Amino acid sequence: MVLIEVLGSGCANCQRLEVLAREAVAKLGLEAEVEHVTDIKEIMARGVMATPGLAINGKVVLTGRVPAAAEVASIIAGAVKG
């Protein structure tokens, strides 16, 4: 089970990244849970200063931008492989 967290205030870009992450999970056929973390204390604790951020299994892999769908998928695939 992979835990994918979108770190963001609920802004438009954050919503978009969540959609892309869900799409990527479906595309890759992963068994994953996608969560949206909006608590600013939690976001800061991860060291994320630019939203949206993306964390996979607790590790922040992306901050401050919404990449194209293909890149989101390759980031997730890469992080899951380790």
Add this chain to the structure above:
Amino acid sequence: MFFGHNTSANDDMVTQPVACPAAPGDQIAARRFPLPLWASLVAAALIWIVAYATLQPLADAITYDLLRLSLDSHLGSAVNFFLYDTPKVLLLLTGIVFLMGIIRTFFSPESTRRLLGGRREGVGNVAAAGLGIVTPFCSCSAVPLFIGFVEAGVPLGVTFSFLISAPMVNEVAIVLLFGLFGWKTAALYVGLGLGIAIIAGWVIGRLRMERFVEPFVYEIAVGQLDATESLTWSDRAARGIQAERDIVGRVWPFVVVGIAVGAAIHGYVPEDAMASLMGKGAWWSVPAAVLLGVPMYSNAAGILPVIEALIDKGAALGTALAFMMAVVALSFPEMIILRRVLRWQLIAVFIGVVASGIVLVGFVFNLVF
């Protein structure tokens, strides 16, 4: 980015069902360039230069030969203006946004925070205003950025210099000023914008406003990002292209509509119509323009072409630019966002100091031009 705000289209996407066929892994590989990177870039640059050089002849040919409009007619001058200025501004925008997209890959909020942490006021304000131009920033993440800066020991006034300069001195405003008014106006705008950010930030620092920051800000434990990205040039170029999609993709309709309105004003509004209302003689027009601009929320792309046309009809440049700065630098949505970390007293001081700076700049512009 100052115009990066919610659109209902994005919200709709959330409810969209996710249905994607499973794809083989190699199709998901990051974007590849068909040619070697340098060859693609040289080709793109050549096409850009040729297109830029043919703008005026093409606009003339369409207006006067193809549409057979007269050179002196209202319609002729409006159509010619539109056909020349729209592609020109869009071409400039495409070029600069790509370059800025690449430059921004060399900066991040984390590296900027490291550069500013523990720096003294004064030098710190100057550095923060400069870094505000090149650091990727979206007003939607103003809160985490603010907390991150303050927690890292960046002085409050220095943080404000960054928060003022980042939305005000941006590539879209610079491109439009350059395209519509020339390089001198664009350079003066950048210089004065930085000046406002530096001085307003310094003043806020001197006022010792720390007690008006919400106390929870100082209690948050800020973590460290462990990974720093290592990017290839091909990654950076891809970021540049992404910036095109994000910025040009969003602002082009504003540019087109703005220039169309501007063209209509050029063709149909009588000369000097704006002189009494927004001319140099009416000193009160600068503060009035700022008062009007602060609660307004729009972007430079839509407003500047209209302003350019008004100036042509006798409005003073300083008045018009003060209006634009007020619209762009002080936005209502950003204040709402910042209210989560700042008490209203500090927000009021922030608006007051920046608005006074803009009024001053308006007067300076009117004196110089």
